[in-house]
Amino acid sequence: MNKRLTFRILATDGAARRGEIVTRHGTIQTPVFMPVGTLASVKSLTTEQLKQCGVSPAYPDAYDGPEIILNNTYHLMLRPGVDLLEKLGGVHRFMNWDRAVLSDSGGFQVFSLASIRKVREEGVEFRSHIDGSAHFLSPETSIDIQQRMGVDIAMAFDECPAYGLSYAEVEKSMEMTHRWARRSLAARTGESALFGIVQGGIHPDLRKRSAEEIGSIGFDGVAIGGVSVGEPKEEMLGVMNVTAPLLPTDKPRYLMGVGTPEDLLDGVGAGLDMFDCVMPTRNARNGSLFTSLGKVAIKSARYATDQRPLDPNCSCMTCRTVSRAYLRHLYMTGEIAAMVYNTIHNVSFYLDLMRGIRHSIASNSLQAFRDAFLSRVESGEVDA
RNA sequence: GGAGAGUUGGCUGAGCGGUCAAAAGCAGCAGACUGUAAAUCUGCCGGGCCACGCCCUACGAAGGUUCGAAUCCUCCACUCUCCA
Numbered sequence: 001m002n003k004r005l006t007f008r009i010l011a012t013d014g015a016a017r018r019g020e021i022v023t024r025h026g027t028i029q030t031p032v033f034m035p036v037g038t039l040a041s042v043k044s045l046t047t048e049q050l051k052q053c054g055v056s057p058a059y060p061d062a063y064d065g066p067e068i069i070l071n072n073t074y075h076l077m078l079r080p081g082v083d084l085l086e087k088l089g090g091v092h093r094f095m096n097w098d099r100a101v102l103s104d105s106g107g108f109q110v111f112s113l114a115s116i117r118k119v120r121e122e123g124v125e126f127r128s129h130i131d132g133s134a135h136f137l138s139p140e141t142s143i144d145i146q147q148r149m150g151v152d153i154a155m156a157f158d159e160c161p162a163y164g165l166s167y168a169e170v171e172k173s174m175e176m177t178h179r180w181a182r183r184s185l186a187a188r189t190g191e192s193a194l195f196g197i198v199q200g201g202i203h204p205d206l207r208k209r210s211a212e213e214i215g216s217i218g219f220d221g222v223a224i225g226g227v228s229v230g231e232p233k234e235e236m237l238g239v240m241n242v243t244a245p246l247l248p249t250d251k252p253r254y255l256m257g258v259g260t261p262e263d264l265l266d267g268v269g270a271g272l273d274m275f276d277c278v279m280p281t282r283n284a285r286n287g288s289l290f291t292s293l294g295k296v297a298i299k300s301a302r303y304a305t306d307q308r309p310l311d312p313n314c315s316c317m318t319c320r321t322v323s324r325a326y327l328r329h330l331y332m333t334g335e336i337a338a339m340v341y342n343t344i345h346n347v348s349f350y351l352d353l354m355r356g357i358r359h360s361i362a363s364n365s366l367q368a369f370r371d372a373f374l375s376r377v378e379s380g381e382v383d384a
Numbered sequence: 385g386g387a388g389a390g391u392u393g394g395c396u397g398a399g400c401g402g403u404c405a406a407a408a409g410c411a412g413c414a415g416a417c418u419g420u421a422a423a424u425c426u427g428c429c430g431g432g433c434c435a436c437g438c439c440c441u442a443c444g445a446a447g448g449u450u451c452g453a454a455u456c457c458u459c460c461a462c463u464c465u466c467c468a
Contacts, residue, residue: 034419036419037420038420039420043420043422043423044423070419070420072419072420075420075421102419104419105419107419108419108420109419109420109421111419112419112420112421113421116421129421130421155419158419160419197419223419225419226419227418227419228418228419229418229419230418233418236418254419256418256419257418257419258418258419259418260418263418275418276418276419277418277419278417278418278419278420278422279417279418281420282417282418282420282422282423282424283417284423285422285423285424286416286417286422286423286424286425287423288416288417297414297415300412301411301412301413331423332411334423336423338423339423342423
């Protein structure tokens with residue numbers, strides 16, 4: 001038994017799995033959505049506020065908040081730096097978060113900060129986006145940093161090819177990611193669990209090769225990477241549906257960077273267990289709110305005098321305590337509280353969705369849950 | 385009572401003879417955001433149309449000068465500032 005992380009499946013519904021991941025920092029009920037906290041902070045929320053997300057009288061468990069969040073290697077190595085984080089006892093203690101943390105390896109930044117990096121077999125040379133200083137990330141340095149930050153789940157250092165590259169380029173990139181995967185695994189010496197990342201662009205045969213390689217070399221979990229990088233939705237779903245069945249069944253399967261509520265439903269249906277996305281938090285800051293009855297663009301004048309709660313079916317702090325009219329006012333005036341209220345709600349909404357998904361798998365009704373959820377969201381009832 | 389300044393599209397406010405249906409910001413409308421360089425970005429925003437072009441109505445009101453006026457002149461109305 002792997003003491004870094006254990007996974008077991010509690011129930012299934014078609015390809016969907018209801019499971020449990022035990023980490024050094026608590027147990028994670030899957031399928032799970034992991035809020036993104038790039039810089040050891042889920043943007044706009046204090047750690048206490050984050051813990052209070054997901055409060056739901058419908059499911060009065062002891063703790064109903066997020067069970068795992070993301071951090072980012074590249075961003076944290078620049079600020080505050082891994083030496084400092086290690087000295088201060090790791091990210092958990094640093095941000096006073098006692099639940100699980102998964103760190104991205106910096107692989108995605110290889111992609112998103114493409115203009116200021118240089119990729120070689122050995123690793124990637126970055127210019128800091130903050131001050132232009134030179135930094136180096138490789139499988140070895142990335143894993144080392146992640147372990148020293150003390151995360152529960154580290155990610156292999158990969159290259160995430162841009163959408164639109166040629167088959168040959170994607171294949172070449174994938175092969176390097178495979179070599180980097182083995183190096184990442186070899187570099188893992190500490191207590192962090194380590195997940196591998198499947199690449200291969202939108203090509204089924206490459207995805208298959210990648211899934212076989214990454215799934216067979218001893219990672220604690222396997223992720224599908226290289227999606228949500230600007231490709232059309234159908235491509236993303238195609239990759240997901242082709243790849244998911246090829247992943248190990250006895251390990252957590254993680255779809256990186258996804259997605260919308262509907263994407264999560266689809267991902268779970270395809271047999272995936274873990275998801276992360278900036279969407280709930282970023283959209284919250286931009287005034288785009290998810291509700292059970294459809295999207296709310298809170299800046300719209302139609303909410304100026306709307307005294308109803310944002311989502312009548314949500315029991316988060318925001319929906320319990322303030323009106324749409326107030327949320328609109330805060331947003332329009334640029335008040336910081338707008339982002340706090342909005343983020344608490346969107347994160348809570350995602351957690352609620354996942355909770356509903358988990359219950360539906362356990363009761364073999366994922367499809368019905370999905371249909372009901374989507375028809376409500378598309379009903380346009382929010383403004384009724 | 386005297387001297388001066390002003391009146392521009394929902395608001396604030398540029399423009400000071402043609403390139404003006406009129407800058408910019410705000411408000412409004414629509415949309416985007418998917419391993420976070422994002423409290424961000426994009427489009428529309430007088431009306432009408434057989435719309436990448438045409439027509440109508442527009443820069444306080446009415447006249448006038450000019451090939452041509454939001455821009456110049458006259459007069460009227462209103463607003464504001466300063467001096468009494």
